Amino acid sequence: MGSPLVVVAGPTGSGKSHLALALATRFQGEIVNCDSLQIYRALDIGTAKTPVADRGDIPHHLLDFLEPTEIFNAGGYAKLARPVLQDIAARGRLPILAGGTGFYLRALLDGLNDGPVRDDGLRSRLLARKGSLHRLLVRFDPITAQRIHPNDRNKTLRALEICLLARRPASDLFRAERQPLQGFRVLKLGLNPPRRLLHQRIEARAHRMFESGLMEEVRQLLAQGVPPGAKAFESIGYKECLQLLDGHLNLAQAIELTTIATRQYAKRQITWFRREPDIHWIDEFGDAPLAVQRAFALVAEFTHTSP
Template sequence: MSAADAGLPAARQAPCALPVVAVVGPTGSGKSELALELAERFDGEAVNADSMQFYRGMDIGTAKLPAAARRGIPHHLMDFLAVSEDTTVAEYQSMARAAVADIQSRGKLPILVGGSGLYVRAALDVLEFPGTDAQVRARLEAELDAGGLAPLAARLAVVDPVSAARIGDGKRVVRALEVHELTGRPFSSFMPRRQHVQPTLQIGLNGDRSELHLRLAARVHAMVDAGLQAEVEALIPQGLREGRTARKALGYQQFLRVIDGASTAAAAAEDTITATRQFARRQLTWFRADPRVQWLDWSGPGLVDAAAALVSHAQGGRGA
């Protein structure tokens, strides 16, 4: 999926007087609402970094803001994929940076919002994605099948000892050797760095864990009441079952089992709540590992003012 396919202009040089703001954190923490508040105060536009909100028709189960609730604020990189399609993180990186450059070129503030950690990093950080070659990959895989892992691992230890010490499964060893053969660089040199590509403020939302659990349970039940099962049923003819990514989305995989007669709606709701809590825990672990994130309490009465103060400071003291 290219930027043009998603209806975005090609990436171009743009003035960087305005920083990029990213609102991150676990699902259910209020990221979308805070992004709207900041967009209104600072003349901003939102860039979606929730990988499940890329999909057309996946609205209820992804808690996607309906157009009427977006307060007239443009939202980029939503609804550009069919449920049968996929995109890569590298493709998303290109589209997100094109969207950011376009927003900045019009004097607006780009606000990246979402909880898909790798997509956030791809948009914001120095992160390269080496290419691939089907013939090289097939040859290396044939070597793996014929001779086992040891010869390939030994070859990797010579050309890329850092990667050889980190990885031990055949698929990843093949990938590391493929990258070295194609680029002349060790695979380890492509590992991400915590270095922003341009001035960036990351605002993270966190708070009481038990409160989050209650929020997530209430949200899942609200999704069910709003017609999640019907949404899943409507997406099946559009290729939901065939989509490698969309069919695995929280809530969708659980209610596909209900439609197949393998579960009940009540059980699917409870399974979704459990899976969503586990996902939120993984999101928090991911974002808390990044020392650049500035954390705010999602339930604090002064949340919006505190976030706005951070943005104003990042802009060099300009107020809302």
């Protein structure tokens, strides 16, 4: 039947880390990060990384292993994550995958080839052209275009890059070379708190990020030689902070734009995970007692242990 693997998914701000910690504590688990930004060292405040002091004695994997200047992708994540899961299971522990990067989760569970390597020259030419990149992707690969939000420039750009370099639709390439995860049976838990309350938490978190040292975190990274154009600085919160430090935004504007962008990202995450099959949805935040109770019951039944 395979070893048990628990997934905790959902939009940003929904309490995935809290629930994953509760599950790991109760079921002798170890947490495997599935967030495409928490893989970077020194990006702590803006990525809402669980502080080390709050992790207790629960091992966390695939956190802080890349420099902010490094480029990474879903295929690379799957290659790294699979042996980590196997090692955790081999030691009799429960692997708990936690994070909101749906493409990483799909690559890990369903398989995804890296595709052609990044071509910065091609990317520059695509970005310099007039017209919508997403409309161009519709022409080359309508299947992939349907899966990507028109405003998601990074995914659209990568899909176009693959189509042009591989001389075939990205959907064809990945379908032909997909290798699903073997040796595990998977329980997927999805957090879906009320949208109004989620928006309130997102706004509060944006304020807290800037008030608790995000600007200093960015200043330190810049002082260490991380260029403003680094991949990690393209993420929500960090790009607004750079504009704040450059004088293009004031503090209130930076917080407002971060809040708006995070709400939009959360909406895209919800749409993505709604398409993910076999998710057990919990309509609460991950730190709500009812959510923890419901998750405990599901995992206990899944692993054949007492809740």
